[in-house]
Amino acid sequence: MNEAQFLDDHAVLIETPQVIDASEYQKYSVKRGLRNEDGTGVLVGLTEIGDVHGYILDENEKIPVEGRLRYRGINIKDIVDNFQSEGRFGFEEVIYLLLFGRLPSRTQHEDFTKLIGGRRTMPPGYWEDIILRSPSPDIMNKLGMATLGTYSYDDNPEENSIRNVLRQSIELIARFPAMVAYSYQAKRRFYNNESLIIHAQNPGFSTAENFLHMIRPTGEYTPLEAELLDLALVLHAEHGGGNNSAFTVHVVTSAYTDTYSAIAAAVGSLKGSRHGGASNRVREMVNNIKDNVQDWSNRKEVLGYLKKILQGKAHDGSGLIYGMGHAIYTASDPRAVLLKEKAKSLAENVGGRIQEEYGLYELIQELSPKAFAEVKHNEKVISPNVDFYSGFVYSMLGIPEELFTPIFAVSRIAGWCAHRLEELSLGSRIYRPAYKNVLGARPFIPMGERE
Structure with a gap:
């Protein structure tokens, strides 16, 4: 057996047991991704360095507020x-x-x-x-x-x-x-x-x-x-x-x-x-929109394409409008607000196609909640996060995407x-979260009896 065949055959052995029934996670109250059921993060420490505030909890319900x-x-x-x-x-x-x-x-x-x-x-x-x-x-x-x-x-x-x-x-x-x-x-x-x-x-x-x-x-x-x-x-x-x-x-x-x-x-x-590469995903998505939308200022055309993206029929098929929404921020991401103001100044200073592209970003920001409501039938508050404008800023500075x-x-x-x-x-303790083994006991099989 060559190496490629060995890897193909044995990758299946690793992938197959990974399917653990969702009910098991509920049974043991597992905080998948260290997140609570409502999407908030599990509290694992205290800090005096950074404070991120994006919503208010009222009777276990998230109330959107300015970030x-x-x-x-x-x-x-x-x-x-x-x-x-x-x-x-x-x-x-x-x-x-x-x-x-x-x-x-x-x-x-x-x-x-x-x-x-x-x-x-x-x-x-x-x-x-x-x-x-x-x-x-x-x-x-x-x-x-x-x-x-x-x-x-x-x-x-x-x-x-x-x-x-x-x-x-x-x-x-x-x-x-x-x-x-x-x-x-x-x-x-x-x-x-x-x-x-x-x-x-x-x-x-x-x-x-x-x-x-x-x-x-x-x-x-x-x-x-x-x-x-x-x-x-x-x-x-x-x-x-x-x-x-x-x-x-x-x-x-x-x-x-x-x-x-x-x-x-x-x-x-x-x-x-899923972390630092988000601005690259936004940039790739916007480039795809630019290639497939003839008039960047046409609201109907831009909205139609955003809906296709959400339906998984355009761009990478993920069904996601990258750069819109955040795990914590709801009504606004303060970083995106500040970066957008400066980006607008530079776009106006450069003018031409760059200014038109900035207008497209603004239109995507404005129309994404409408597209989400029409496709997902959800009136959830959605605003751009910092990654939405950072890639555009870097591109205006002539910085390649790999940077x-x-x-x-x-x-x-x-x-x-x-x-x-x-x-x-x-800190005084090493981090040591727990994983529950759900496989159970299995008998040992002698070499000669194995398939």
Whole structure:
């Protein structure tokens, strides 16, 4: 038997027993996906880092409300309004807030920004040995490898004291943008057969400026482009301890592993299409709509195609309008509201087909609830989540789709590190949920009697 035949035959043996009757889950009150029957998350911990509010429970019924996101108790809208009104970048301020639990003074902000800029470099040999000599066709996989590879260049990789983990966290947050950018350039060179373009990092740039500088052949960008990417980084930095990647950090950290293993595990979680890959799905769906709808401003035509998507007769057959709806937010996702405002400014600034495409996004947002009501016969409140507009924003910035999820990681590592530090300082037990075995006892069969 060849290997292919062996795998075909034995995959069936694994797949077949996996069909466990749904009644079994009800019998043992299993919280599948760590979710309650009403879709809310099972409460497994307490945190002071991020607060996500999207509905009110009234007699076990979800009442939709405008979404709210707080970083360390501070409304994200207040944070964004302040740094944008002052004409400065906000991501470094948010990193400080998430790590230390308070907003920095002007002097602390300046010192911390310089610290981040100064920690972007790596010891000699790292970029060549870890990034350029072993490129990967998938940048998220490469980011996970690069994170684990950093362990070998750390003189004190295992110590889990708060001071040491804080040092590691700051270094990883500072280096993630270059890990992503240089992995992307290596992938272009070795898998796409394009020129290898490596721009040196600028310690005086903000994270957003530095990233755009590294991924673009010319290294150039406009102030508005940098402001938009900075906003996207701010909005993706943290989303509570229950999201899959942050929870992964808590679980792995509770085993008392090293920082690089914990963050690499989170990268693996975020890579999943059900988590960090959502903005790519939205972009693919909108591109499909653009290809199949003649007039992007025709409400009847757009509505008709959205209904086909919900019926599973268009796009990928999933029956889903990607980017619409959220596990927690109901009436609105505050991140999507803020990102949409900035996206509109850039679209109007660019004009032409880009502005028309922005109009299509607005129309999809407006008509999706109507399509859902007519196809599913459900008046459920539906609003766009942050992934709905983030892919459009990145595409306007000329960022290829293969970088959408890695940029998410560049932002979210701030929240991951905050959650790791919180778990180390407050957690006292290894996570150990239970699985009920429903197979029962089986007799042993001697080798000679087996079929």
